Amino acid sequence: MKIGVIADDFTGASDIALALAEGGMAVSQFIGVPDAAADPALDAGVVALKSRTAPAAEAIADSLAACEWLLGQGCEQIIFKVCSTFDSTPQGNIGPVLDALADRLGAQGVTTCPAFPENGRSVYMGHLFVGDVPLNESGMQNHPLTPMTDSDLRRVLAAQSSHPVGHVPVATVMDGAAAIRAALPREGHAIVDAIRDADLVEIGRAAKGAALLCGASGIALGLPANFGHRPAAPAWEPVRGPGVVLSGSCSRATRAQVARYRTIAPHREVTAAQAVRGEVTAEELADWALAQDVPPLVYSSADPEVVKAAQETFGKGVAAQAIERLFSDLAAALAARGATRIVVAGGETSGAAVQGVRAKTLRIGMRLAAGVPAVRVEGERPLAMALKSGNFGGPDFFAEALALLAGEA
Ligand SMILES: Nc1ncnc2c1ncn2[C@@H]1O[C@H](COP(=O)(O)OP(=O)(O)O)[C@@H](O)[C@H]1O
Numbered sequence: 001m002k003i004g005v006i007a008d009d010f011t012g013a014s015d016i017a018l019a020l021a022e023g024g025m026a027v028s029q030f031i032g033v034p035d036a037a038a039d040p041a042l043d044a045g046v047v048a049l050k051s052r053t054a055p056a057a058e059a060i061a062d063s064l065a066a067c068e069w070l071l072g073q074g075c076e077q078i079i080f081k082v083c084s085t086f087d088s089t090p091q092g093n094i095g096p097v098l099d100a101l102a103d104r105l106g107a108q109g110v111t112t113c114p115a116f117p118e119n120g121r122s123v124y125m126g127h128l129f130v131g132d133v134p135l136n137e138s139g140m141q142n143h144p145l146t147p148m149t150d151s152d153l154r155r156v157l158a159a160q161s162s163h164p165v166g167h168v169p170v171a172t173v174m175d176g177a178a179a180i181r182a183a184l185p186r187e188g189h190a191i192v193d194a195i196r197d198a199d200l201v202e203i204g205r206a207a208k209g210a211a212l213l214c215g216a217s218g219i220a221l222g223l224p225a226n227f228g229h230r231p232a233a234p235a236w237e238p239v240r241g242p243g244v245v246l247s248g249s250c251s252r253a254t255r256a257q258v259a260r261y262r263t264i265a266p267h268r269e270v271t272a273a274q275a276v277r278g279e280v281t282a283e284e285l286a287d288w289a290l291a292q293d294v295p296p297l298v299y300s301s302a303d304p305e306v307v308k309a310a311q312e313t314f315g316k317g318v319a320a321q322a323i324e325r326l327f328s329d330l331a332a333a334l335a336a337r338g339a340t341r342i343v344v345a346g347g348e349t350s351g352a353a354v355q356g357v358r359a360k361t362l363r364i365g366m367r368l369a370a371g372v373p374a375v376r377v378e379g380e381r382p383l384a385m386a387l388k389s390g391n392f393g394g395p396d397f398f399a400e401a402l403a404l405l406a407g408e409a
C-alpha cells in the first residue's frame with residue numbers, strides 16, 4: 001500500500017475510498033483495524049473507525065492503532081479523513097487525533113482542507129461554506145451530535161488542538177503546488193483554502209512526499225497521480241435480490257430523500273421513544289421489511305424540533321445509541337434473512353449497520369452519487385451496501401442506489 005487513510009466514520013471512509021478508486025488505485029475499506037495483513041495487491045487502504053463522536057482518548061488510541069497498521073502495510077502517506085462539514089465538538093475529535101498523528105509521524109505544517117466542491121463544500125479565507133452559505137447556516141448547526149456553529153475552521157481547529165494553526169489562502173493555492181508548499185507553515189497545522197477541484201489537485205501535488213494530510217474526500221483528488229496512477233471507473237458486479245433502505249440521518253438532504261421515497265415505497269418510522277423503550281424489535285421490523293414487494297424504508301430521520309425534544313427527554317447519547325443499536329440489530333436480522341441490498345443513510349447509522357452485518361472488508365465499486373460508492377461486503381453470501389453520508393445524494397438517491405446496486409439503471 002502507498003496511501004493509508006484513517007477515516008473517522010464509515011460513510012466518510014467509503015467516500016474517500018471512491019475518490020482513490022476513481023484515481024486509479026486498487027483500494028479496500030476495512031472495518032476497524034484489521035488483525036491480519038492486507039492483500040499486497042492493494043494500492044491504498046481505508047481503515048474505517050467510528051471515532052467521530054467517541055471520547056477523545058479512545059479516538060486517539062484507535063487512530064494511532066490504525067496508523068501503525070497502515071504503516072506496517074507499507075503506506076508512505078497517511079490521510080486523516082474527516083467530514084467535509086468538519087463535524088466535531090469543542091473537545092474534538094479532529095484536533096486531538098490530528099495532533100497525535102502529527103506527533104507520531106513527525107509531520108509539521110499539516111495540510112488540513114475539508115473542501116469537496118462537487119458536493120458544494122468550499123473553504124475560502126479559512127471559512128467553510130456549504131453551497132453559498134457559511135457552515136453554521138447550512139443546517140449543520142442543528143446536527144444531533146456535532147452541531148457546527150462556527151464556519152471559521154482556523155478557530156474551530158485551534159480550539160481543539162494544542163498545535164498552532166496557520167492558513168494558506170486561495171490566492172496562493174491558485175498559484176499552484178510550488179506556491180502552496182512555500183506557504184505551508186513550518187510547524188503545526190494549516191487550514192488550506194480550496195474552492196475548485198483544480199485547487200485540490202494542486203494541493204495534492206504540493207503534498208507529494210508529505211507524511212500526513214487531513215481532509216474530506218476532495219483531499220485525495222491529486223494524490224493517486226503522485227504515485228503514477230491514472231483516473232479509472234471502478235467496476236461493479238450487480239447484486240440482485242431483496243433490498244431495504246435504513247435511514248437514521250436527520251440531515252436536510254436525507255430528510256428530503258426520506259420524504260421522496262415515502263411516496264413510492266412502503267415505509268415504517270421508528271421514533272426515539274420507541275427505540276429507547278424497546279417498543280419495536282429488529283426481528284419484527286425485518287420480517288415486515290422482507291414481506292414487502294418494493295424495497296421498503298425504515299427510518300428514524302426527523303426534523304430538528306423532534307430530535308431536540310427526544311434529546312431533552314432521554315438525553316442525547318441515550319436517544320442516539322438506542323436508535324443506532326436498533327439499526328445495527330435490524331441490519332443483522334435483514335442479512336440473516338437474505339437481504340442482499342442494504343442502503344443506509346447517515347454516518348453513525350452506517351457504522352451501526354455495517355457492524356451489525358459483521359462486515360470486515362468492503363470492496364469499492366461504482367459511483368452511486370458524488371461521494372457514495374457501491375460497496376460489496378466480502379463474505380460467503382452476496383451483500384451489497386451503500387453507505388450514504390447524511391448530506392449527500394439527490395432527492396431520488398434511495399431508488400437510484402437500489403437500482404444501480406442491482407445493475408438495473
Ligand atoms: N429521531 C431521532 N431522535 C434523536 N436522535 C436521532 C433520531 N434519528 C436519528 N438520531 C441519531 O442521530 C444521529 C445521526 O447521525 P448520522 O447517522 O451520522 O447521520 P448524518 O450522516 O446525517 O450525520 C445518529 O446517532 C442517530 O442515532
Ligand SMILES: O=C(O)[C@@H](O)C(=O)COP(=O)(O)O
Pocket residue numbers: 009011012013015016082083084085116216217346347348371388389390391
Ligand atoms: O466528507 C463528508 O462529508 C462525508 O464523507 C462524511 O464524512 C459525512 O459524514 P456523515 O454526514 O455523518 O455521514
